[in-house]
Amino acid sequence: MLPCDKTSAMSDFFTTVPVPIPFEGPDSDNPLAFRWYDADRVVGDKTMAEHLRFGVCYWHSFSWDGFDVFGAGTLDRPWITDPGDPIAAAKTKMAAAFEFFEKLGAPFWSFHDRDIAPEGATFGESVDNLSIMVDEAEIHMERTGTKLLWGTANAFSNPRYQAGAATNPDPEIFAYAAAQVCAALEATNRLGGANYVLWGGREGYETLLNTDMKREKEQLARFLTMVIEHKHKIGFEGTILLEPKPHEPTKHQYDFDVAACHAFLQEYDLTAEVRTNIEVNHATLSGHDFAHEVATAVNAGIFGSIDANAGDDRLGWDLDRFPVSVEDMTLGIYEILKGGGFTTGGMMFDAKLRRQSIARDDLFHGHIGGMDTLARSLLAASAMLEDGALSDRVADRYAGWDGDLGRQVMGGEYSLRDLHDRALELPEPNRASGRQEELENLVARYVERAQ
Numbered sequence: 001m002l003p004c005d006k007t008s009a010m011s012d013f014f015t016t017v018p019v020p021i022p023f024e025g026p027d028s029d030n031p032l033a034f035r036w037y038d039a040d041r042v043v044g045d046k047t048m049a050e051h052l053r054f055g056v057c058y059w060h061s062f063s064w065d066g067f068d069v070f071g072a073g074t075l076d077r078p079w080i081t082d083p084g085d086p087i088a089a090a091k092t093k094m095a096a097a098f099e100f101f102e103k104l105g106a107p108f109w110s111f112h113d114r115d116i117a118p119e120g121a122t123f124g125e126s127v128d129n130l131s132i133m134v135d136e137a138e139i140h141m142e143r144t145g146t147k148l149l150w151g152t153a154n155a156f157s158n159p160r161y162q163a164g165a166a167t168n169p170d171p172e173i174f175a176y177a178a179a180q181v182c183a184a185l186e187a188t189n190r191l192g193g194a195n196y197v198l199w200g201g202r203e204g205y206e207t208l209l210n211t212d213m214k215r216e217k218e219q220l221a222r223f224l225t226m227v228i229e230h231k232h233k234i235g236f237e238g239t240i241l242l243e244p245k246p247h248e249p250t251k252h253q254y255d256f257d258v259a260a261c262h263a264f265l266q267e268y269d270l271t272a273e274v275r276t277n278i279e280v281n282h283a284t285l286s287g288h289d290f291a292h293e294v295a296t297a298v299n300a301g302i303f304g305s306i307d308a309n310a311g312d313d314r315l316g317w318d319l320d321r322f323p324v325s326v327e328d329m330t331l332g333i334y335e336i337l338k339g340g341g342f343t344t345g346g347m348m349f350d351a352k353l354r355r356q357s358i359a360r361d362d363l364f365h366g367h368i369g370g371m372d373t374l375a376r377s378l379l380a381a382s383a384m385l386e387d388g389a390l391s392d393r394v395a396d397r398y399a400g401w402d403g404d405l406g407r408q409v410m411g412g413e414y415s416l417r418d419l420h421d422r423a424l425e426l427p428e429p430n431r432a433s434g435r436q437e438e439l440e441n442l443v444a445r446y447v448e449r450a451q
């Protein structure tokens with residue numbers, strides 16, 4: 001029997017929404033139905049739900065009221081109540097969150113410690129608050145069947161972290177951050193989290209005039225090593241993920257992109273223990289395509305999970321829009337499938353509504369659109385992979401490397417001088433077309449036909 005008397009009452013914030021959001025297929029005009037996301041539909045070797053492993057984030061969807069740097073909150077969020085009793089307020093918010101997860105039919109959720117539990121006056125009080133809210137989450141998770149994709153610590157909002165957490169010039173702040181991450185990792189473990197994420201919110205710098213970059217990176221490595229040691233000590237079976245982002249809030253963030261994370265992990269011999277959580281909008285900000293970041297991680301063996309969202313090519317900041325472009329997402333998902341798909345990771349909507357989307361049910365429209373976009377992208381990417389449409393062409397392009405010259409060069413059978421002498425004997429090599437436009441048209445056909 002569920003200990004229902006121990007939890008806040010189930011909430012009723014989304015009364016205009018059917019339970020759960022149904023799948024009605026591409027011809028449906030019902031805005032509160034899925035047109036492409038059919039959880040049990042088998043695509044290749046897995047169901048859509050198993051491929052995509054959708055998660056909803058707590059912070060943008062339940063803790064944010066629409067405030068921005070220019071103005072106050074705009075959104076109708078009755079569950080963000082007066083924190084006269086902070087734990088009661090946190091329980092109301094959590095009831096709203098789980099009502100939403102259940103009605104949407106999202107299998108996973110993710111949180112920062114400070115999203116679900118208020119920070120107390122002392123560290124001890126914060127730990128107690130978190131523990132109360134983890135108990136509460138356990139009850140809701142059992143009741144709804146929602147699982148935890150990942151937990152994390154917010155070590156960037158509080159003023160104490162103005163100069164970073166692990167990379168702070170003051171070891172007392174490093175120590176405080178370590179204490180906070182210890183509690184957040186243990187909370188994630190208690191809730192059976194599939195992963196634990198570290199996004200270096202303020203792990204970077206503004207100016208070299210006051211920064212010892214070499215020292216700060218060594219501190220970051222020490223911090224990460226302590227997290228890994230603790231993961232093993234408490235028996236946490238999830239994956240530790242670094243989330244790259246090139247800038248914002250600091251001008252230079254150390255975990256700039258997947259390649260920078262990989263170099264860092266290699267330098268400190270941590271590649272076997274840590275993978276990456278790639279956010280689409282962060283890829284855009286770093287000047288890369290989403291697909292590039294996924295392919296870099298897959299090639300390096302550090303692909304973990306996705307924060308699914310979208311930026312805007314003309315706005316250079318972290319917009320966190322819901323994904324709407326099947327074409328963009330198809331190329332990213334294609335790389336994920338090529339790499340074998342998710343293991344512990346998933347598609348987590350680190351996405352927020354526009355500030356004018358003030359109605360409660362706008363949260364459903366954002367997620368339904370995102371889930372449909374990714375489901376249709378999965379269909380296109382999977383068909384492309386199954387047909388070998390692109391991979392055959394790529395293999396043809398490199399076919400010479402399977403021939404005598406390619407094998408002998410790679411096998412070390414030629415010196416630079418040998419190749420010089422060989423070239424003296426031979427005519428100018430032939431060139432082949434890269435066929436980019438033809439291949440782009442091919443992808444467009446898969447996107448159009450995906451169904």
Ligand code: XUL
Binds near residue numbers: 245318350
């Ligand atoms: C910030 C961001 C974070 C991380 C978790 O840009 O993406 O929400 O995903 O701390």
Ligand code: CO
Binds near residue numbers: 199243279307350
């Ligand atoms: Co993110």
